[in-house]
Amino acid sequence: MFASQVKSLLKQFASPVLDGLGIYDRQLRKMPASSWTIVMYHRVIDDAAADPFELGMCVTRRHFREQLAYFRRRFSPIGMSEAVRRLARGEPLPDRALSITFDDGYLDNYTVALPVLKSFEMDAALFVPTGGLDDDTPLWWDRVIHTLDATGEELLLPAELGIPLSGEPLSLGPWKRAETVTRVLDALWTLPHDTMLEVLARMERAMPAVRRVAPVARRMDSRQVLAMHQAGIEIGAHSVRHSNLNLETPAVVRREMQTSRQVLETLCDAPIKGFAYPAGWKNADTEAAARESGFDYAVSTISGVNHPNSDIFTLARVGMPDTSVADLKRALVSVIQRTGTHGKS
Ligand SMILES: [Zn+2]
Structure with missing residues (x-):
């Protein structure tokens, strides 16, 4: 028996049993009403072959739909910019606010996730790297x-x-x-x-290809990003090349942030307010660069739940597992127990 199989068995069988006993719900009820949960997705897929190594970047359409239904029932969905705007004015967020984010601009966000989001009337923010957007260049x-x-x-x-x-x-x-x-x-x-x-x-x-496998993951092109914007999805910047910004010079970091922002503002003819640090790589310099590049907020990949006093340029997120709602609750409970509400003053 391998560790990953044990984990998968626990997710499939133990989580539903514990959820059936109400253990997760009891823990989640302790979340403060003022908490702000930002969930993070990358890909939403129909075919398991699209996720050959299960690196945690893919959620199936079925799980995505179940997860959104759960968020609708138990949280108050709110768009990223709207939440940031309210906090800036000192206005409260709705109780147990929750925002949905997608990183990297995968084509399946447009073809698979968007119709599901629409069916639940849920807002979402999409952080798109702009390099090679119209060249069909894979990430x-x-x-x-x-x-x-x-x-x-x-x-x-x-x-x-x-x-x-x-x-x-x-x-x-x-x-x-x-x-x-x-x-x-x-x-x-x-x-x-x-x-x-x-x-x-x-x-x-x-290492040339010799096995027939799923094609390399495709990205949206600029027309599809614009269509997402027109469908009410908030478009955010995610740099140009999606490199590790901690390794770049200050001038390159600013150029990556400002160029990606300008490209998307021109495309959407609208202000771009949010930035997602590529792969979460960030430090004091990149945080300062995000503030100085004209963004209103930036999201990280720090695992946690936010609070009204959280730093708006290092917002924590919870990566969504490709699992049922029972196991999603387990993941949320474990994040809260491990980190509390991030940035609580
Ligand atoms: Zn990314």
Whole structure:
């Protein structure tokens, strides 16, 4: 029995039993009325093959629908900008406010998630990297995922490819490949963006596709981003290249923020108020840059629930698991128990 299987069994069977006993509801009722929960999604998919390594970025359409129904019943949904505007004026948020966010601008947000959001009349904010928006260019980590999914190689050699991991070969066998992908992605995030792209191109050349797998994840183009805006979805910036901003110079950080903001403002002919730090990488300098780049707020990937006094430029979020509502409640309870309400003064 593998750890991931044990975890999955717990999610499938233990969470519903504990939920049936009302244990999670009792814990969640203790959430302060003034709490502000911001949930984070990336992809909403129909086909499990689109998520070969289960890296936590995909939720099925069925789970997404169940989760939104639960939010409608138990929370007060509110748009990101509306919540920020009220806090800036010292106005209270509705009790147990909840905002929905999507990062990265995947095509399935438009084709799959948008109709579900509409059916529940829920607002959402979408943070879109602007680089290559109309070139059908995949996001760089999706190229890594696709390459390692489709390769016939059984071993990955970090030293030969220039991946900063210890020299030992990493297994791409069925029980190890998800762990290997995670290790490779974690290592690539530590490289300057241009160096990382060189390593990635080397990996693609060394490991050509031989297996038929799901196509690389597609992004929305600018027409679809505009259609989301016109459908009432708030569009936010997410940099141009989606690099690790902690590794960039202050000038590049500002350019990444301001260029992405301007591109989206021109596209939507509307102010862009929010920024999401790419992959959550941020420090005091990037927070200052976000304030100075004219945004009203910025969301991080710090796991937690916010409070009216939370720092509006490091808002915490809760990543949504690809699970039933029972297990979603377990995830929320565990975030609250671990972190309390983030930024409480
Ligand atoms: Zn992102």
